[in-house]
Amino acid sequence: MDDRAIVTENLTKKFKDLVAVDHVNFDVKKGEIFGLLGPNGAGKTTVIRMLCTLTYPTEGTASVAGYDIVKEDGKVREHIGLVSEKMIMYDRLTAYENLKFFGKLCNVPKGTLEKRIDELLRLVHMEKWAKSQIGTFSTGMKQRINVIRALLNVPEILFMDEPTLGLDPQSTSEIREFIKKLNVEDKATIVLTTHQMIEADMLCDRVGIIDRGKIVALDTPLNLKKIVAGAEKTSVDMNVPNLTNEMVGTLKGLPGIVSVVREKETHLLIRARGEDAFDKIIDSIRQSGGKIASIKSQEPSLEDVFLHITGKEMRAEVRSKVKTYEVGKHGPMQPKSRVR
Ligand SMILES: Nc1ncnc2c1ncn2[C@@H]1O[C@H](COP(=O)(O)OP(=O)(O)OP(=O)(O)O)[C@@H](O)[C@H]1O
Ligand SMILES: [Mg+2]
Known part of the structure; x- marks a missing residue:
């Protein structure tokens, strides 16, 4: 059946x-x-x-x-x-x-x-x-x-x-x-x-x-x-009570790091690419004497999947057709004259 x-x-x-x-x-x-x-x-x-x-x-x-x-x-x-x-x-x-x-x-x-x-x-x-x-x-x-x-x-x-x-x-x-x-x-x-x-x-x-x-x-x-896990993006939320500017600088220099945001004195939000990004971040902090009080790895969301997939498509289209991506053509700006 x-x-x-x-x-x-x-x-x-x-x-x-x-x-x-x-x-x-x-x-x-x-x-x-x-x-x-x-x-x-x-x-x-x-x-x-x-x-x-x-x-x-x-x-x-x-x-x-x-x-x-x-x-x-x-x-x-x-x-x-x-x-x-x-x-x-x-x-x-x-x-x-x-x-x-x-x-x-x-x-x-x-x-x-x-x-x-x-x-x-x-x-x-x-x-x-x-x-x-x-x-x-x-x-x-x-x-x-x-x-x-x-x-x-x-x-x-x-x-x-x-x-x-x-x-x-x-x-x-x-x-x-x-x-x-x-x-x-x-x-x-x-x-x-x-x-x-x-x-x-x-x-x-x-x-x-x-x-x-x-x-x-x-x-x-x-x-x-x-699709986006590991290979594409890791998002880490980390609490390092003895955080220094030097540690932040070293992190920023690591290969694969996309962004490092120091949210509070002791808090970091790190985005990185690459399968071993998570391990590299932890190693770097420890090697510079940082004590990690807590660490949260944020799972990729479907939002990440969507950006990953459609973002690529959009870039490909921009490359091949130059300026032919019109939001209005597909978006809410297009008047919907009801044709059956
Ligand atoms: N009856 C219609 N006549 C002409 N164009 C239409 C008609 N219905 C939909 N469209 C166009 O087809 C495209 C797809 O529209 P549709 O309403 O299916 O999108 P949607 O994914 O449901 O969007 P939304 O999230 O805004 O509801 C849009 O560009 C819309 O303007
Ligand atoms: Mg709709």
């Missing part, structure tokens, strides 16, 4: 001469939380919109829950839920009325709809607000309703486009916990997009890094971090 919930084959979307999504190939396994990570304008929402059958690919295709997104779009829609980037709800209606309306739109049987709404409102701690108008809600409250709206038909595959965008830290962490719970307890396959490396790191089993329409890396967060 195929254990893949989603398979894309050269999935491509062009808007006139802009290639928003460029021959993208990836699989999402059943039961997985898969993250699409990338900067503004990278093509994340466009991938999601194609997989949710809201827009057709220009080239290539994909299957979702075993159905072709173009030839069997109706079937695809029966198996998915979408938490869209934009919260489209009726401000004058109450939370309950909004949910009832959207439940009817997705053909949730009448007998089960009300029970499902009550259950979902409780899950996101919004039962007290069921009879209040959406227009009176804070962003975090609205987003909770927006998220459960996508769950009314108990979807097998849930797409979430930036589920924590604009939320305060508490709502963010509650929504993240809720996503994890849906995945673990309800066995939902989840595809989420985010700009936030930390979110991808916390939630996702695998992450696809997308940049200018192309998947530039795809793996588990751990394996992605290994």
Whole structure:
């Protein structure tokens, strides 16, 4: 049996001469939380919109829950839920009325709809607000309703486009916990997009890094971090109570050192390249008579991976095309005239 919930084959979307999504190939396994990570304008929402059958690919295709997104779009829609980037709800209606309306739109049987709404409102701690108008809600409250709206038909595959965008830290962490719970307890396959490396790191089993329409890396967060670990960068936070300017000078002269910042009298933040950078730093301090009270090696983050991968690409492009890198072409400055 195929254990893949989603398979894309050269999935491509062009808007006139802009290639928003460029021959993208990836699989999402059943039961997985898969993250699409990338900067503004990278093509994340466009991938999601194609997989949710809201827009057709220009080239290539994909299957979702075993159905072709173009030839069997109706079937695809029966198996998915979408938490869209934009919260489209009726401000004058109450939370309950909004949910009832959207439940009817997705053909949730009448007998089960009300029970499902009550259950979902409780899950996101919004039962007290069921009879209040959406227009009176804070962003975090609205987003909770927006998220459960996508769950009314108990979807097998849930797409979430930036589920924590604009939320305060508490709502963010509650929504993240809720996503994890849906995945673990309800066995939902989840595809989420985010700009936030930390979110991808916390939630996702695998992450696809997308940049200018192309998947530039795809793996588990751990394996992605290994790309930059050791060989590329070490970050060390060190407390040396008898620190001297001479020690700092010697450190700065070591091969592979990128930067040495003396934060307090006794504190150093050191960035270095090379596999043995960590050992060299410690040896140097000790040889100059320094006593190390504490040392913390900071793990590379997905942020480092992203900079490592896309930074290289950008430099290559600048070298080959000179000045053809236009932020506006791919970024938020580009007006989005909605073409289907
Ligand atoms: N309907 C459209 N018509 C024309 N261009 C579009 C349309 N939708 C998206 N684009 C363009 O395609 C590119 C990718 O946009 P998309 O919204 O998929 O990016 P994103 O990664 O979701 O970005 P963000 O992080 O800002 O949400 C952008 O350059 C955008 O301007
Ligand atoms: Mg987007």
